[in-house]
Amino acid sequence: MPSNQTVYIVDDDAAVRDALGLLLSLHGYRTAFFSDAASFLRSWSAERRGCLLLDIRMPGMDGLDLQKKLLELGSRLPVLIITGHGDVNSAREAFRSHAVDFLEKPLQEAQLVDAIEEAFARQERQPQGSRASEEYLRRHASLTPREREVMELVVAGRHNREVAEDLGISVRTVEVHKARVMEKLGVGSIADLVRQYLQNPVA
Structure with a gap:
């Protein structure tokens, strides 16, 4: 993994953040943690490289609203949505805002790692075309x-x-x-x- 790429984790559940941090460290990923959308936005900059692992249900601004706000700011940081309460409407909204993947808790290790690697690869090959494969x-x-x-x-x-x-x-x-x-x-x-x-x- 390139040294300048980080997995940014935004989740209000401290236990989830700790578990993800341990899991991803075992795979060699650099991580940064935020307990809510507001704290992530305060530290956001367009130069960040890596991907964003974003929970949907959080106090204050929820994950989907944060995803939209980042698009408005011109963020090119690929987003992976994680949720324990997934439904078709949430998935559709996430993908319309260009999410790389929509992962339901409990997260599967192999699926999560594959999604992160796809997110990193997507950032490297931006801008993307819109034609169907x-x-x-x-x-x-x-x-x-x-x-x-x-x-x-x-x-x-x-x-x-x-x-x-x-x-x-x-x-x-x-x-x-x-x-x-x-x-x-x-x-x-x-x-x-x-x-x-x-x-x-x-x-």
């Missing part, structure tokens, strides 16, 4: 029209029952289509599905 286009093309309809409603934050009512099919059929979409696109969670959908616009 060839791999995503290939996978997307394998979806049936009905699977695409289900995917778009799921990404929009609709629950299975709502999707079923909109499309005039059973909830069980929605579940089957959703499972096939996730398998074809190679994603393991709804948050991953939202991320791929938003980061790979298909004309």
Whole structure:
């Protein structure tokens, strides 16, 4: 890891900060800790290198609002969202503000390390293009029209029952289509599905 890159952790839970600090130190990462959004903003500068590991639920300004504020400030620090209360709407909001990943607690060590490495790599290759990747286009093309309809409603934050009512099919059929979409696109969670959908616009 380049010596000028740091994982900045913003979480109001001291136990979480301590655990993440220990885990990441074992992988050789340099870390810096903040207990709330305000303290991070006070110390923020455009020259910072690394990535931001950001909890959603915090007193005062929450993580998603901090993410938006940093965008307004012109921050190019890649953001990883962590939460114990994830939902589709939160994931969609995070990815629309260019989050690298959306990780649900309890965090999986390998997944966290992979996300941090992707965040570091993303900063190095900025600015990024907005075209969909060839791999995503290939996978997307394998979806049936009905699977695409289900995917778009799921990404929009609709629950299975709502999707079923909109499309005039059973909830069980929605579940089957959703499972096939996730398998074809190679994603393991709804948050991953939202991320791929938003980061790979298909004309």
